Amino acid sequence: MSSEEITHILDTSESMKEVSTRDVKKVPVLRGATVVNLFFEPSTRTRSSFEIAEKRLSADVLNFSLSQSSIVKGETLLDTSRNLVAMGASVIVIRHSMSGAPWVLARELNSSIINAGDGSHEHPSQALLDLFTVREIKGDIRGLKVLIVGDILHSRVAGSNIWGFLKLGAEVRVAGPPTMIPSYVEDFGVKVFYNLDEALDGVDVVMMLRIQRERQEGGMFPSLREYSKFYGLTQERLKLTDGDVLVMHPGPINRGVELSSEVADANQSVILDQVANGIAVRMAMLYVVSTGSLS
Numbered sequence: 183m184s185s186e187e188i189t190h191i192l193d194t195s196e197s198m199k200e201v202s203t204r205d206v207k208k209v210p211v212l213r214g215a216t217v218v219n220l221f222f223e224p225s226t227r228t229r230s231s232f233e234i235a236e237k238r239l240s241a242d243v244l245n246f247s248l249s250q251s252s253i254v255k256g257e258t259l260l261d262t263s264r265n266l267v268a269m270g271a272s273v274i275v276i277r278h279s280m281s282g283a284p285w286v287l288a289r290e291l292n293s294s295i296i297n298a299g300d301g302s303h304e305h306p307s308q309a310l311l312d313l314f315t316v317r318e319i320k321g322d323i324r325g326l327k328v329l330i331v332g333d334i335l336h337s338r339v340a341g342s343n344i345w346g347f348l349k350l351g352a353e354v355r356v357a358g359p360p361t362m363i364p365s366y367v368e369d370f371g372v373k374v375f376y377n378l379d380e381a382l383d384g385v386d387v388v389m390m391l392r393i394q395r396e397r398q399e400g401g402m403f404p405s406l407r408e409y410s411k412f413y414g415l416t417q418e419r420l421k422l423t424d425g426d427v428l429v430m431h432p433g434p435i436n437r438g439v440e441l442s443s444e445v446a447d448a449n450q451s452v453i454l455d456q457v458a459n460g461i462a463v464r465m466a467m468l469y470v471v472s473t474g475s476l477s
């Protein structure tokens with residue numbers, strides 16, 4: 183996505199956020215449309231907020247139940263999706279462990295496909311809600327110093343946020359153990375740090391990531407205790423930044439590992455703002471794909 187397309191979604195999200203302040207939090211934008219949530223991996227925030235967003239736009243919503251479906255009998259992702267489209271699904275929101283799964287559907291089907299997280303690749307709705315949250319509080323993304331900490335190698339949140347923040351003119355830094363930072367990020371213009379204390383100097387935003395144990399083959403670091411000592415964000419470390427820093431986390435948090443409980447619940451933490459903004463941003467995404475207003 184270009185910076186103009188990202189900005190268009192963020193601007194649309196502002197209008198959608200206003201809808202959520204009304205007594206009746208509903209608009210008829212997707213009345214008559216059928217949206218399917220097709221989640222092949224667990225989710226709390228993304229799945230719930232897409233469902234709320236779809237209902238606020240008045241869509242008919244089908245939450246596809248994987249364990250009760252014919253996928254367990256061997257039906258493929260593509261055949262399953264074709265059948266859902268045959269039943270009238272005009273938008274499919276998909277989360278899948280395979281990087282590129284949404285692209286396969288987008289190539290093969292005429293319906294709109296929204297990526298709700300694919301493998302270690304991308305999580306665009308998360309990055310858009312993160313950009314929206316930072317823009318809402320800081321006013322502008324351009325010129326901000328944004329630090330992303332942790333398992334950059336396996337994190338689709340990092341992948342999409344690096345893209346989005348760079349596109350909107352931020353300086354992006356990453357910090358973590360060398361085993362978790364892919365060498366190619368420097369080619370994107372990202373500054374790499376292996377020492378968290380040095381990386382925190384002068385930052386406006388620090389985004390902590392969960393270690394993606396489900397995507398690791400092991401041996402990335404000696405122990406969780408050691409990881410937390412060198413790369414966990416504590417109140418002590420937060421003092422290395424100025425008071426205006428925003429602490430972000432896409433969730434789920436592993437309290438006491440990448441983030442101390444004190445920091446997770448501190449005034450600088452905007453973690454629940456991110457979650458709340460997820461509804462408006464996902465309403466905007468559904469709106470732009472349904473109306474074609476991006477193209």
Ligand code: CP
Pocket residue numbers: 224225226227228229299308432433434
């Ligand atoms: N941030 C995020 O994707 O959380 P869930 O896995 O709970 O959806």
